[in-house]
Amino acid sequence: MPRRGMFQTTNASVIDGYCEISKPVDLEYKGGYPGDDGTAVKQPHANPSNSDPVSYASKVALVKPKNKINFRYIADTNQMEDVDVMIPMESVRKVQDRFTNVLFGYFLGKRLAFPVVDYYVSNKWEKYGLQKCMMNGKGFFFFKFSTKEGMEQVLQDGPWLIRNIPIFLKCWSPNTELKKDELKKIPVWVKMHDVPLAAYTEDGLSLIASKLGDPKMLDNETSKMCEDSWGRSGYARAIIELNADKEMKDAISVAIPNVEEGGFLKSTIRVEYEWKPPRCSSCMVFRHSTEMCPLKVTELVQGDNKDKEKVDDQGYKEGNKRKKGKRQPIQVKDRQKFVYKPKVRADQHDKYKPSTSKVPPVNLTNSFGALSSNESDEDNDQDEV
Missing domain, CATH: 3.30.70 (Alpha-Beta Plaits)
Structure with a gap:
């Protein structure tokens, strides 16, 4: 029976299209059974050397768009007061046609990440005909539906909460201003x-x-x-x-x-x-907290004199309104004079005092007095001679 190479693969490579993986050479050994002629047949190589080489640049070359965008200089003929550029009506209608059946939504407070929102709506709104989703730089999400009925059904089946945070949806139009409303x-x-x-x-x-x-x-x-x-x-x-x-x-x-x-x-x-x-609690709306209310003026108390200064929501003071008065002289307390007093321990108080008690007489006897007496006797004998 034929023997195949051990590491042979017939599946397409993962990096197919960038570089092709060479397959090991297969050898079909015709031996060990009747009709064996002892020859080995070499299979063709997966990447033969005689084939035309393909450069890496051609493999990873970017695909150019079919329709080239005509990005050019255009002089604005329409003039309007306090406006630098006026978008023509034809451009607005093009975008309006692309954004048919589109909802836009936003979160209050900290928004959720785009992959979280995209994963949720892809699973939940697929039955409504959701086609695609995107997000702009200000945190607004856009959802395009295939039909108007599906888009309206999403609005009716709400409210929609993603990770327990509600997303507020509205229909988009070219005249819609993207802003977060103060909700009740x-x-x-x-x-x-x-x-x-x-x-x-x-x-x-x-x-x-x-x-x-x-x-x-x-x-x-x-x-x-x-x-x-x-x-x-x-x-x-x-x-x-x-x-x-x-x-x-x-x-x-x-x-x-x-x-x-x-x-x-x-x-x-x-x-x-x-x-x-x-x-x-001041505006009675859901958008900002009481501490961050733009209409609230905070009064700060500084120092012991309790001078109040008005501060706006961005932390800027309205002005220095402290009362100017005479400066009080600084009172400095006199330092206590340093007097050196030697410290004597209690056990040393009676050391140097004269004793008033009777002291027994001291015995002044010399244990070697016998020697001194002999020497004196010898001297007396010599004097007598």
């Missing part, structure tokens, strides 16, 4: 923790959610709890349209009637917002 209502996913089991009904959850805003939709697990009161009871999750005129509550107190004994049982429900929109 925003849909947000809200978790209501520690909801009593007796409140897991359509009316019960609707009453609780109405204290936060306008209830829109429950998630699947919470809907099951409303049907048979069995399932996830840790929290109820719902989309609630918040109103900028109302403060965002963090807790709701609930009273539940006691059917058997009468009276009521009180309970507290903790509210968790999966995304908190920036809300201004």
